[in-house]
Amino acid sequence: MNERKGSPLSYADLWERWKEKGDLEAKKEIIEKYLNIVDYVAGRLAVGLPKNVSKDDLFSNGVMGLIDAVEKFDYKRGLQFETYASWRVRGSILDGLRQGDWVPRSVREKAKRIEEGYQQLEQQYLRSVTDSEMSSYLNVSEKEFQHMLQEVAVMTLCSLEDPIREEESETRLSVLVDDKAKNPDHKVQEFYLHESLTKGIEKLTEKERTVVSLLYYEDLSLSEIAEVMSLSPSRISQLHSKAILRLRGSLEKHRSLLMQED
Missing domain, CATH: 1.10.10.10 (Winged helix-like DNA-binding domain superfamily/Winged helix DNA-binding domain)
Structure with missing residues (x-):
């Protein structure tokens, strides 16, 4: 995956405000900063899928995965959020595909x-x-x-x-x-x-x-x-x-x- 700007360290103040103080505005800002992860994963998974599979649906399910990642991520461990979020986003999109029973x-x-x-x-x-x-x-x-x-x-x-x-x-x-x-x-x-x-x-x-x-x-x-x-x-x-x-x-x-x- 290509490197993207931003990391848990550079956004440490946002993570602290969200995780320690429950600041919903900070949470919203973190999600917005990492929406490019959803774009990337959804774009990769879209390759080879039938045309009837909506890219908007892939993106929407991916956003749900990103939100889940932001809620569950432990920023104090010093781990790479982007990697963690990518797996969550991918899993959320695949769950959506399975539930939609899109394969004949x-x-x-x-x-x-x-x-x-x-x-x-x-x-x-x-x-x-x-x-x-x-x-x-x-x-x-x-x-x-x-x-x-x-x-x-x-x-x-x-x-x-x-x-x-x-x-x-x-x-x-x-x-x-x-x-x-x-x-x-x-x-x-x-x-x-x-x-x-x-x-x-x-x-x-x-x-x-x-x-x-x-x-x-x-x-x-x-x-x-x-x-x-x-x-x-x-x-x-x-x-x-x-x-x-x-x-x-x-x-x-x-x-x-x-x-x-x-």
């Missing part, structure tokens, strides 16, 4: 078929399967398979942000970036989830791993990744879809174990 049922069904295909074939062959093998499994041509990947691309952007369990807010990706202390049982669950993700990522092709790394860890957009890798945006979208559906298959076993323990 047919697309969800195709994604589920592909996910199950990767899960079964990779368990059978103990390696990454080819597009040809997947096409045969799905009983479609390779061209049709590529088209299916393009169709499901709009929903795989949210996949690593999906909750581990429906009633919880913790996501699959969060266990790789959240270092807050938790109880021992939770730590054991995190360990096995981390292991599942690691093993799943190891099974990806080199290009798929690169796309996942650049998107989720280097914070590049799909169009920026396409430029870096000298590939078309549609090809990057397909690689991302395959990577996420493979990872979801790897995590399904872990999810089942978690549900059995409850």
